[in-house]
Amino acid sequence: MKKLLALLLAGLMAVSAAGCSSAPSDSSSASGDNSSTTSSEEGTTDKKSNYPGTPDADMVTVDLRADVPDMNPTTTSDVASADILRMTTAGLYKLDENDQPVPDLAEKTTVSEDGLTYTFKLRKDAKWNNGDPVTAHDFVYAWTIAMKKETASVYGFILYNNIKNGDKFFAGECKEEDLGCKALDDYTLEVTFNTPLAYALNLFAFQSYLPVNQKIYEAAGKNADGTSMYNKDVDTMAYNGPYYISEWVHDDHITLTKNEDFYDADSIKIPKIKYTMMTDANTRLNAFQAGQVDCINVNAEQVKQLQTMNEPVYSYTDNGAWYFQYNLKGNKIMSNAKVRMALGNAIDPKAYVENVVANGSVVANGLVPTSINGANNGKYVDGRDDLLDHDTAGAKALFDEGLKELGMTVDEIGTLEYVCDDQSGARKEAEYFQSQWEKVLGINVEIKPMAFKARLSVMETGDFDIVFAGWSPDYNDAMTFLDMFMIGNGNNYGKYEGKEYNDLMKQAMNEVDAAKRQEIMQQAETILIKEDCVVYPLYFSVVNYAKSNKISGMTRTGFQEFDFCDGAEIVK
Amino acid sequence: MNSKQLMYILKRILYAAITVWALITVTFFLMRLLPGDPFTGGKAIPEETKQALFAKYGMDKPLWEQYLIYFGRILQGDLGTSLRNGRAMTDIIAESFPVSLELGMRALIFAFIMGVLLGIVAAVKRGTVWDSLTMFIALIGVSVPSFVVGSLLQYFLGLKLMQATGVQVFAVVGWADMNSKILPSFALAFGSMATISRLMRTSMLDVLGQDYIMTAKAKGLSQKAIIWKHAVRNALMPVITVLGPLVAALLTGTFVVENIFTIPGMGRHFVQCVQQNDYPLIAGTTMFYGAFLVLANLVVDILYGLIDPRVKLTGGKE
Numbered sequence: 022m023k024k025l026l027a028l029l030l031a032g033l034m035a036v037s038a039a040g041c042s043s044a045p046s047d048s049s050s051a052s053g054d055n056s057s058t059t060s061s062e063e064g065t066t067d068k069k070s071n072y073p074g075t076p077d078a079d080m081v082t083v084d085l086r087a088d089v090p091d092m093n094p095t096t097t098s099d100v101a102s103a104d105i106l107r108m109t110t111a112g113l114y115k116l117d118e119n120d121q122p123v124p125d126l127a128e129k130t131t132v133s134e135d136g137l138t139y140t141f142k143l144r145k146d147a148k149w150n151n152g153d154p155v156t157a158h159d160f161v162y163a164w165t166i167a168m169k170k171e172t173a174s175v176y177g178f179i180l181y182n183n184i185k186n187g188d189k190f191f192a193g194e195c196k197e198e199d200l201g202c203k204a205l206d207d208y209t210l211e212v213t214f215n216t217p218l219a220y221a222l223n224l225f226a227f228q229s230y231l232p233v234n235q236k237i238y239e240a241a242g243k244n245a246d247g248t249s250m251y252n253k254d255v256d257t258m259a260y261n262g263p264y265y266i267s268e269w270v271h272d273d274h275i276t277l278t279k280n281e282d283f284y285d286a287d288s289i290k291i292p293k294i295k296y297t298m299m300t301d302a303n304t305r306l307n308a309f310q311a312g313q314v315d316c317i318n319v320n321a322e323q324v325k326q327l328q329t330m331n332e333p334v335y336s337y338t339d340n341g342a343w344y345f346q347y348n349l350k351g352n353k354i355m356s357n358a359k360v361r362m363a364l365g366n367a368i369d370p371k372a373y374v375e376n377v378v379a380n381g382s383v384v385a386n387g388l389v390p391t392s393i394n395g396a397n398n399g400k401y402v403d404g405r406d407d408l409l410d411h412d413t414a415g416a417k418a419l420f421d422e423g424l425k426e427l428g429m430t431v432d433e434i435g436t437l438e439y440v441c442d443d444q445s446g447a448r449k450e451a452e453y454f455q456s457q458w459e460k461v462l463g464i465n466v467e468i469k470p471m472a473f474k475a476r477l478s479v480m481e482t483g484d485f486d487i488v489f490a491g492w493s494p495d496y497n498d499a500m501t502f503l504d505m506f507m508i509g510n511g512n513n514y515g516k517y518e519g520k521e522y523n524d525l526m527k528q529a530m531n532e533v534d535a536a537k538r539q540e541i542m543q544q545a546e547t548i549l550i551k552e553d554c555v556v557y558p559l560y561f562s563v564v565n566y567a568k569s570n571k572i573s574g575m576t577r578t579g580f581q582e583f584d585f586c587d588g589a590e591i592v593k
Numbered sequence: 594m595n596s597k598q599l600m601y602i603l604k605r606i607l608y609a610a611i612t613v614w615a616l617i618t619v620t621f622f623l624m625r626l627l628p629g630d631p632f633t634g635g636k637a638i639p640e641e642t643k644q645a646l647f648a649k650y651g652m653d654k655p656l657w658e659q660y661l662i663y664f665g666r667i668l669q670g671d672l673g674t675s676l677r678n679g680r681a682m683t684d685i686i687a688e689s690f691p692v693s694l695e696l697g698m699r700a701l702i703f704a705f706i707m708g709v710l711l712g713i714v715a716a717v718k719r720g721t722v723w724d725s726l727t728m729f730i731a732l733i734g735v736s737v738p739s740f741v742v743g744s745l746l747q748y749f750l751g752l753k754l755m756q757a758t759g760v761q762v763f764a765v766v767g768w769a770d771m772n773s774k775i776l777p778s779f780a781l782a783f784g785s786m787a788t789i790s791r792l793m794r795t796s797m798l799d800v801l802g803q804d805y806i807m808t809a810k811a812k813g814l815s816q817k818a819i820i821w822k823h824a825v826r827n828a829l830m831p832v833i834t835v836l837g838p839l840v841a842a843l844l845t846g847t848f849v850v851e852n853i854f855t856i857p858g859m860g861r862h863f864v865q866c867v868q869q870n871d872y873p874l875i876a877g878t879t880m881f882y883g884a885f886l887v888l889a890n891l892v893v894d895i896l897y898g899l900i901d902p903r904v905k906l907t908g909g910k911e
Contacts, residue, residue: 192641304765313766474627
């Protein structure tokens with residue numbers, strides 16, 4: 022009996038480990054010390070690193086932080102997989118070093134007048150690794166699989182919600198040939214969307230829109246659950262892009278080798294790239310200093326540490342927005358917009374971002390980050406006023422005004438529930454917010470730290486008043502931030518039901534004129550944040566990193582965590 | 594080995610199978626109590642996609658039916674596939690277990706030899722400065738967690754030594770050449786070495802006070818012969834007892850040390866699968882660990898018989 026108990030305990034050990042360990046931490050959301058300045062964007066600093074980098078003559082090593090779970094374009098849903106897919110698979114479009122979509126396999130693109138239909142002429146010199154040419158059929162084949170219900174692709178919606186008849190096909194109500202994606206001949210592809218999508222070219226550069234080689238897909242087979250083994254390992258890998266995976270030791274490293282058969286192989290200058298998968302932040306820095314890796318992400322504390330060592334630190338905005346997600350159906354006071362605005366203003370966001378987040382992140386002036394692209398090659402936020410006044414001094418008055426509207430007094434509020442991740446950084450932040458709310462507004466807030474999955478489950482059930490949440494965009498357009506709060510959207514955790522907002526968003530979705538569409542979305546965002554304060558945006562995050570002198574020209578942006586195809590080379 | 598011993602071992606194997614079955618069953622139902630599901634992520638999945646995912650993995654069926662299906666698959670040697678990356682549990686074990694096994698073996702050999710030696714020295718030189726010194730090392734080993742030992746070793750012997758000498762004596766991360774295997778093995782061994790040395794000391798002191806040691810002394814045997822032939826052999830018994838669970842813990846992978854030195858062993862799967870609600874992986878890793886633990890204990894019991902002929906493997910009174 023004792024042994025049985027011991028065994029049960031051993032089994033439970035794995036379960037309880039969840040309680041004491043934290044989810045993989047994101048270097049951008051690190052918390053810690055005082056403010057730090059970072060030299061922004063590669064190339065703007067002439068300071069040289071103190072480290073020469075790894076010793077290999079023809080290979081650079083960068084840290085990806087985790088293994089790549091799913092390289093199959095029809096089912097992939099994560100950033101790390103996209104990083105490698107971008108290097109091995111060429112699609113219709115790709116992103117340049119400024120995250121602008123530029124033609125890849127699409128030689129010529131024509132758009133119909135209503136903005137619904139795209140016709141692509143494909144280049145004829147692109148080849149798969151089995152010698153097959155890359156044809157229009159490869160795209161249709163891939164997309165059809167992703168839209169099938171049996172595939173159960175997490176990102177399938179980005180196809181079937183947009184491509185004509187996609188939702189019907191998913192529901193089994195129409196056939197493949199009725200879908201809005203057709204191969205007119207081997208090198209002509211026609212795609213029809215439900216609505217004119219201003220960000221369509223961004224979608225064509227998105228990993229769910231990559232082609233799949235049918236022969237390799239069929240040869241790869243399926244596992245016992247019916248999941249395709251396509252691109253799961255070196256021997257089931259299909260590639261038509263600049264690199265291929267020559268070595269993949271799971272949870273350890275991936276080595277990419279230049280694909281000499283790539284149509285634009287001459288522009289690729291680095292022969293080999295190794296991606297390590299280090300999970301510990303201190304380990305990364307030690308490995309970097311010891312010359313075992315050329316590029317690593319660093320957290321706020323490490324930024325300070327590197328600066329004292331006179332080591333340049335680089336950064337890029339990852340397009341993430343972090344905010345208080347309010348539950349409008351939570352505590353009674355949460356239903357009042359003034360109360361919600363006062364809760365945000367009370368914590369003095371500027372002081373918080375500079376002193377607590379302290380990694381170079383920028384104080385938010387709306388929900389959509391300033392880095393997101395807009396109409397006519399501008400930014401989305403062009404011409405939009407700041408939506409938050411950060412009036413900390415007036416927070417208490419605004420709060421009282423809101424309470425008055427509700428006919429309540431402070432004593433009647435009770436305790437608010439604040440939910441956050443159970444990592445030490447998030448807890449420290451929570452305590453800061455808690456003390457500010459008590460000091461400025463005189464209210465009690467209970468902190469409920471939770472593991473990642475538990476937090477999401479609480480958000481779904483609505484068992485919270487305030488959650489610290491963040492959003493990183495799927496594509497470079499304000500829509501990916503704004504459609505979250507439409508009625509019925511799964512990400513609308515606050516259960517916001519703004520009719521005017523909803524109507525404006527629907528109008529924006531059907532607007533062909535890019536400038537007009539942007540204006541409508543700005544109006545909607547103003548209602549969402551300034552008037553209704555459904556969420557209170559706090560900051561737009563950045564990623565800080567260090568790199569050795571060995572690499573130059575590497576692209577690191579919010580949509581391309583690593584890219585070595587824009588002229589990156591090894592400095593000799 | 595006579596038939597009684599064989600019967601005993603067969604009986605033990607049967608009990609082991611029952612234990613592992615109970616473990617699988619309890620884990621299967623307990624893990625479903627974890628908040629969230631395997632597919633919840635930072636972004637909400639459309640309801641229809643979620644339904645399709647549940648249907649694909651058979652999670653739309655009643656729980657007892659899922660259990661029967663899962664158990665049926667185990668009996669056919671299929672431990673399930675990870676929901677996160679679609680790879681078979683057996684492949685994951687085949688790939689990561691040998692790494693953990695090698696790391697664990699190195700640590701175990703180091704911990705055992707050093708621990709036993711330190712214990713003997715402390716016991717024989719009881720009350721001297723040697724005793725205090727070895728027990729001080731043991732105290733540090735027991736109280737300083739492996740992530741501290743690992744981080745210190747990595748920083749000073751991996752990074753600082755390299756910066757000072759210009760030669761990479763020990764690698765900071767990885768698991769490839771000899772120079773990458775020493776620091777993690779030592780970091781992993783340190784705590785166990787301390788446990789073994791303390792146990793060995795106590796046990797040695799106990800044995801050294803026995804009458805038969807007095808007899809040996811009276812016979813005029815040399816100190817060396819008394820310690821090695823009479824004392825150590827008997828004092829090892831308690832150490833062998835703790836070796837069972839220790840072997841299971843060291844050989845199946847330790848998250849902390851593997852994490853610090855970026856070693857692709859089994860350790861991380863024990864933790865990550867729970868964070869990600871990867872049900873087949875949770876059940877698979879737990880079952881593997883449990884089976885290993887049961888096996889290690891069985892081996893230890895058989896070892897008893899070899900070390901001490903008085904112990905008979907017949908199981909209970911006759």
